[in-house]
Amino acid sequence: MTSLSNQGSLHRRGPTRTARAPRNTYRFWFALPTIALVAVFFAMPFVANGVLSFLRWTGFSSSIRFNGLENFRSMIALGILGNATKVTILFALITMTTQNVIGLVLAKALQQSNRINSVFRTVFFVPVLMSPLAAGYIWAAVLSPDGPVNQALSWFVPGGVSYAWLGHSWSALIMVGLIDGWKWSGLATLVYIAGLNGIPRPVTEAALLDGAGAWKRFFLVEAPLLAPAFTFNITVTLVGSFSALDVIFSTTKGGPGDATSVLNAAVYNQYGAGFFGQASALSSMIALLVIVTAVPLILYLRKKEIDQ
Amino acid sequence: MKPQSTWVTGASPLWETAKYAALTLFALPWVALPLWVLLVNSWKPDAEAATPSIHLPDTWAVWDNLAIVIEQGQYLTGLKNSLIVVVPVVLAVLLIGSMAAWSYARSKSMSLTVTYFITALSIILPPAVIPTVVLVTKLGLTGSVAGYIFALIGTRVGVIVFLTTGYIKGLPRDYEDAALIDGATRWQTYWMVILPLLRPVLFTAAVMTVINVWNEFFFALYMTKGAANATLPLTLFNFANAGMYGIRWNLVFTHVILTSLPLVFAYVVLQRRIMSGLTEGGVTG
Numbered sequence: 001m002t003s004l005s006n007q008g009s010l011h012r013r014g015p016t017r018t019a020r021a022p023r024n025t026y027r028f029w030f031a032l033p034t035i036a037l038v039a040v041f042f043a044m045p046f047v048a049n050g051v052l053s054f055l056r057w058t059g060f061s062s063s064i065r066f067n068g069l070e071n072f073r074s075m076i077a078l079g080i081l082g083n084a085t086k087v088t089i090l091f092a093l094i095t096m097t098t099q100n101v102i103g104l105v106l107a108k109a110l111q112q113s114n115r116i117n118s119v120f121r122t123v124f125f126v127p128v129l130m131s132p133l134a135a136g137y138i139w140a141a142v143l144s145p146d147g148p149v150n151q152a153l154s155w156f157v158p159g160g161v162s163y164a165w166l167g168h169s170w171s172a173l174i175m176v177g178l179i180d181g182w183k184w185s186g187l188a189t190l191v192y193i194a195g196l197n198g199i200p201r202p203v204t205e206a207a208l209l210d211g212a213g214a215w216k217r218f219f220l221v222e223a224p225l226l227a228p229a230f231t232f233n234i235t236v237t238l239v240g241s242f243s244a245l246d247v248i249f250s251t252t253k254g255g256p257g258d259a260t261s262v263l264n265a266a267v268y269n270q271y272g273a274g275f276f277g278q279a280s281a282l283s284s285m286i287a288l289l290v291i292v293t294a295v296p297l298i299l300y301l302r303k304k305e306i307d308q
Numbered sequence: 309m310k311p312q313s314t315w316v317t318g319a320s321p322l323w324e325t326a327k328y329a330a331l332t333l334f335a336l337p338w339v340a341l342p343l344w345v346l347l348v349n350s351w352k353p354d355a356e357a358a359t360p361s362i363h364l365p366d367t368w369a370v371w372d373n374l375a376i377v378i379e380q381g382q383y384l385t386g387l388k389n390s391l392i393v394v395v396p397v398v399l400a401v402l403l404i405g406s407m408a409a410w411s412y413a414r415s416k417s418m419s420l421t422v423t424y425f426i427t428a429l430s431i432i433l434p435p436a437v438i439p440t441v442v443l444v445t446k447l448g449l450t451g452s453v454a455g456y457i458f459a460l461i462g463t464r465v466g467v468i469v470f471l472t473t474g475y476i477k478g479l480p481r482d483y484e485d486a487a488l489i490d491g492a493t494r495w496q497t498y499w500m501v502i503l504p505l506l507r508p509v510l511f512t513a514a515v516m517t518v519i520n521v522w523n524e525f526f527f528a529l530y531m532t533k534g535a536a537n538a539t540l541p542l543t544l545f546n547f548a549n550a551g552m553y554g555i556r557w558n559l560v561f562t563h564v565i566l567t568s569l570p571l572v573f574a575y576v577v578l579q580r581r582i583m584s585g586l587t588e589g590g591v592t593g
Contacts, residue, residue: 026494027411027420034408034465035423041462042430045443049436109327113587120331121587122579123339129571131523131541134564137548138342141349141360141557148345148362182338190586197587235432243434246525249545264526271438271530279438286434294432 049287052280059274071281075270083258084266085285091177091262092241098181099237103188108218110189111196121193125186135183136176136250140166143175169259172252176260180247184240188233195229196222235297242289263289350561357558373562377547381563382535386543387570389532393453393539394521397460401517402510404461405468410502412469413476424473430466435459437530444531453539456531460521468513475509476502512585515578522571540567 056067075081106124110117127135142148143165154160166172199222207221245264248254254261254269261269263286270279341362349357353369377383412424444455483505487497503510525541532538538546544567548560575582 024415024417027415027417030494030498031408031411031420031423033404034427034469037404037458037462037465038423038427038430040443041440041459042433042435042466043426045436045439046433048439048442052439106331109331116328118580118583120335121583123335125583126339126343126572126575129519129575130564130568131525131544133523133525133541133544134568137544137555137560137564138346140555141561142342142345144360147360148341151361187586190583193587239432243526245529246523246541249525250548267437268529276438280436283434283436283438287436290432290434 046287049280049283052277053284055277055280057277057280059276067277071277075266075278075281080258080261080266080270081282081285084261084263084282085289087173087258087260088242088244088262088264088286088289090173091180091244091260092238094174094177095181095184095241095244096234096237098178099185099188100233102181102185103192103233106185106189107192107196111193113197121189124189127183128186130183132180132183132244132246133250135179136247139175139179139182140251166252167256169256172256172260176247176251177241179251180241180244183247184237188237191233192226192229195226198228199225231298235294238297239290239294242286242293346561346564349557350565352558354556354558357556357561360557369558373558374566377559377562377566380550381547381559382538382543383540383563383566385536386538386540386567389453389537390522390540393457393460394518397457397464397521398514398517400461401465401468402514405465405513406472406503406506406510407498408465409469409472409476410498412473414481424469427466427469430463431470435463435527437527440527441530450533451537453532453537456527456537456539459527459531460524463527464517464521467516468510471509471513472506475506479505508585511581515582515585518574519571543567 053071054066054068055064056070057064072081106120110121110124130138144150145162145164145167149165150161150163163171165175203225204217204221207217212220243264244262245268248260248262248265252260254265263282267279267282267286270276270282344362345360348362348364349360350373351368351370352365353367353372356365356367408427412420415421440459444450444459447455449455449458483501484497487501488494492500523541524539525545528539528542529545532542535543535546544560544563547563548555551559
């Protein structure tokens with residue numbers, strides 16, 4: 001088994017380099033536009049945001065000065081930081097789970113490239129094209145108290161159903177997570193299909209010859225070899241949904257109460273109220289969540305890839 | 309022993325039928341229902357659409373709704389601004405991203421490795437919107453979409469660099485070496501040898517970037533000032549929030565359809581290439 005997996009390792013090694021061109025300054029010039037734009041519009045703002053988190057900076061006063069952890073302290077005292085962080089993590093977990101479960105199941109079902117499968121792949125990819133904003137509006141209508149979902153449920157439930165899916169704390173949070181997951185699972189499907197198709201045919205065929213059933217083949221042979229696709233999908237879906245805002249703004253606007261007020265919604269509220277320092281502090285919390293999630297996850301999954 | 313063809317696909321006709329029946333049953337509520345609700349309710353007059361349902365309209369109001377959305381919903385302004393943003397952003401990230409990727413893929417220099425690492429980080433780290441707004445204001449780029457365009461290029465080029473660098477590392481050096489020996493300049497080598505070789509990966513990257521930028525709302529919300537500069541997602545958002553009596557589904561849905569239409573049209577035309585590009589590993593690199 002081990003030798004087979006090694007043979008199927010998905011790592012690509014570049015050809016060994018021997019010859020080197022003598023003058024390589026052109027490489028710097030070719031990379032310069034990207035370096036400059038990434039530095040000015042990504043790296044600098046990212047660092048500046050960290051600094052702003054520790055500044056007293058509002059829309060009501062022209063004085064900007066250092067005030068340590070005061071922004072964080074006030075956001076904690078008001079219950080905003082804690083709630084928004086909790087909501088963001090739960091939202092991200094729901095979204096990530098939806099995308100990866102649906103994506104993996106659909107990928108297994110649609111792995112072969114043939115005409116009928118490509119029709120299904122195309123259909124399941126349509127939500128990816130929609131803006132998250134549009135997805136939110138559509139599902140808000142579908143889930144509205146007298147909307148299609150409740151109309152359908154009313155056929156089975158005596159007395160009818162008029163539950164406000166987006167109007168109760170827990171169901172609202174679950175629903176917005178599902179909507180965001182709905183929007184992206186077509187993409188996760190394609191990444192998993194690419195991963196499944198990257199598994200060398202002899203590996204799965206050998207397992208079949210050894211008498212492994214479909215489940216055994218999947219969990220013992222395919223799943224470990226899918227590690228790169230897992231790494232990519234889990235990291236990207238989790239990290240991406242930490243920054244979500246669109247779906248929330250087109251469905252619940254953070255409500256009911258603050259039940260779906262993710263960090264970015266709280267950032268927007270503080271920013272709009274003129275508390276720029278506090279807004280930056282909340283924004284730094286997103287960055288922190290991304291870092292503490294992405295780094296161990298990538299290391300762990302990379303290690304799994306290598307261990308195989 | 310069974311014939312080979314059966315155990316390679318590992319499926320009986322009965323199992324296949326059951327699978328496609330299940331997929332269809334799943335696709336109905338998952339894709340068909342929301343799209344159907346979107347369509348039929350966009351065809352209804354106000355009163356009927358107040359309660360969104362799956363029924364066809366009693367009175368059809370397609371043209372009235374279109375007229376209202378185009379006029380009051382700032383649709384044409386939004387469309388113009390979206391095109392002004394998407395076209396330069398996509399062309400710029402493809403060009404400068406692939407140029408940088410060629411350097412990154414072929415260089416072992418420490419300083420280039422560090423900048424590559426920072427560029428790759430820009431894919432997963434969240435964009436810091438407030439300092440970006442300050443920066444754009446300081447640079448005097450407010451009042452137009454210029455600042456927004458630069459911010460999008462700086463935060464979207466990372467994906468292109470990442471995908472393309474991996475792709476170039478898998479290409480043999482012989483082509484570019486031959487071009488250089490034949491006396492081509494570096495730029496000619498890039499433009500006439502490297503760029504054509506990158507067509508598959510750049511196509512996939514372009515598709516992802518177009519979808520991402522066309523639907524971009526977060527930066528637009530902070531950075532584009534006034535209705536005159538709003539891109540389509542922002543005009544949709546402003547329009548949906550403009551109603552005094554809650555959301556008017558018929559009009560919002562008409563706007564959603566018009567906003568998504570250019571992308572859906574492009575998708576239908578290029579569907580086969582997009583699907584093969586994405587499933588052949590373009591995303592994971």
